[in-house]
Amino acid sequence: MDFSRRLFLKTASFGLLALGMPPSFLVRAAEGEKGKWGKVLVVVFQRGGMDGLNAVIPFKDRSYYSLRPSIAIPEPASGEERAIDLDGFYGLHPALAPLKSLFNKGRLAVIHATGSPDNTRSHFDAQDYMELGTPGIKGTPDGWLNRLLTEKRSEENPFRAVALTQRLPRILAGSSPALTMTSIEEFRLRNALLAPTLEKLYLNVKEPLLRQAGENMFEAMKILRRMEATLPPAASDGYPNGRFGASLKQISRLVRANIGLEIAFTEIEGWDTHVNQGGAAGTMANRLKDLAEGLSAFDRDLGDRMEDVVLITLSEFGRTVRENGNRGTDHGHANVMFVLGGKVKGSKVYGRWPGLEPELLYEGRDLNLTTDFRAVCGEVLSRHIGQKDLSKVFPGYKFPSRPLGLIA
Numbered sequence: 001m002d003f004s005r006r007l008f009l010k011t012a013s014f015g016l017l018a019l020g021m022p023p024s025f026l027v028r029a030a031e032g033e034k035g036k037w038g039k040v041l042v043v044v045f046q047r048g049g050m051d052g053l054n055a056v057i058p059f060k061d062r063s064y065y066s067l068r069p070s071i072a073i074p075e076p077a078s079g080e081e082r083a084i085d086l087d088g089f090y091g092l093h094p095a096l097a098p099l100k101s102l103f104n105k106g107r108l109a110v111i112h113a114t115g116s117p118d119n120t121r122s123h124f125d126a127q128d129y130m131e132l133g134t135p136g137i138k139g140t141p142d143g144w145l146n147r148l149l150t151e152k153r154s155e156e157n158p159f160r161a162v163a164l165t166q167r168l169p170r171i172l173a174g175s176s177p178a179l180t181m182t183s184i185e186e187f188r189l190r191n192a193l194l195a196p197t198l199e200k201l202y203l204n205v206k207e208p209l210l211r212q213a214g215e216n217m218f219e220a221m222k223i224l225r226r227m228e229a230t231l232p233p234a235a236s237d238g239y240p241n242g243r244f245g246a247s248l249k250q251i252s253r254l255v256r257a258n259i260g261l262e263i264a265f266t267e268i269e270g271w272d273t274h275v276n277q278g279g280a281a282g283t284m285a286n287r288l289k290d291l292a293e294g295l296s297a298f299d300r301d302l303g304d305r306m307e308d309v310v311l312i313t314l315s316e317f318g319r320t321v322r323e324n325g326n327r328g329t330d331h332g333h334a335n336v337m338f339v340l341g342g343k344v345k346g347s348k349v350y351g352r353w354p355g356l357e358p359e360l361l362y363e364g365r366d367l368n369l370t371t372d373f374r375a376v377c378g379e380v381l382s383r384h385i386g387q388k389d390l391s392k393v394f395p396g397y398k399f400p401s402r403p404l405g406l407i408a
Helices: 024-031 063-069 098-105 123-132 146-153 184-203 208-228 245-258 285-306 373-385
Strands: 038-045 056-057 091-093 108-117 162-165 263-268 311-312 335-341 346-352
Touching: 038 123, 038 146, 038 285, 056 098, 056 108, 056 311, 091 098, 098 108, 098 285, 108 373, 123 335, 146 162, 146 263, 146 373, 245 263, 263 285, 263 311, 285 311, 311 373, 335 373
Parallel strands: 038 263, 038 311, 108 346, 162 263
Antiparallel strands: 056 091, 108 335, 311 335
16 A cells, blocks of 8 residues: 555545544454455456467367467367366366366356457556556546445445555556555554654644544554454465465455455466467466466355355456467457356356357457456446446446346
């Protein structure tokens, strides 16, 4: 979290009202109140442009195999290193095997041929457009998750939105405050180091209301430090090694702590597979393994709490249908999204398949887009979070008249 005088002198920046007592959400959490769990949205960004065609394989579309002679995943059959059949047309990459049971249980939905309608092939622009929620428009001042925070009418607290990243992502940038941390322990230590500076800052504040708000903020920090001893421990069973697995552990911990988390964000990098992408094994398979193990462990870790959680995956664009001369794929267009949660209507691959014949490809090279990512995210916001006016979150987008039906 970036600390600044402007941020900390804004009374509502942490929702710590000058009432002479610690915020009620901290009291509830410290006392371990149960049974009043709120809805949580988790967004996982796959930075680099995942190859959706090798993640969820359209094995019945024969053009897939003719265009990918060395990196295609063999269609389902007995034996290892083959696609895992989902519905007779699509199959999971073998490295995504941990997701198959979630799909079978109806907790995981797949949306194919989805993504941003903008045709940029720049990682930076495509990620910005997807995080801002306004494809093709760079001047949007805030991210769509921050707009969601602004629109939601709920009790303010510093843990409403948390990014498990080194820096605040654009998707959470805006007028509503959001925390960034790599772990709960790191957050506590960092604040302990900053506390003396902040206390000096508030010594010069003359307005009684702001001064009281500052005092309450420091009291809240003390409560958070006391709470840490009673927070649920970070689980380790099944999470992959590395930053992605560690971030999902921390999100699970925050959800189980019941301290008012509404939105969590994390990311997993390494999807830009121009060279030696591999097929059933290789560079991309390793990334998919981390993704699948992370999502599976997260679902298992939360258990019954997943009834209140929906997780969405995003990636800025897909890859070219035809493999390149380096046995990799270049920047493409449409992709695949996963939606995981207890109330998700899974066991289905959603979206209209556009086909891979040459005349059906986008700009003659890419999977065509048939479902805008905002339709997927908007439906989750509406059905899971209860956001009524989606135009405030995704301005300028006309939602389809018939939703996909992702959430029960």
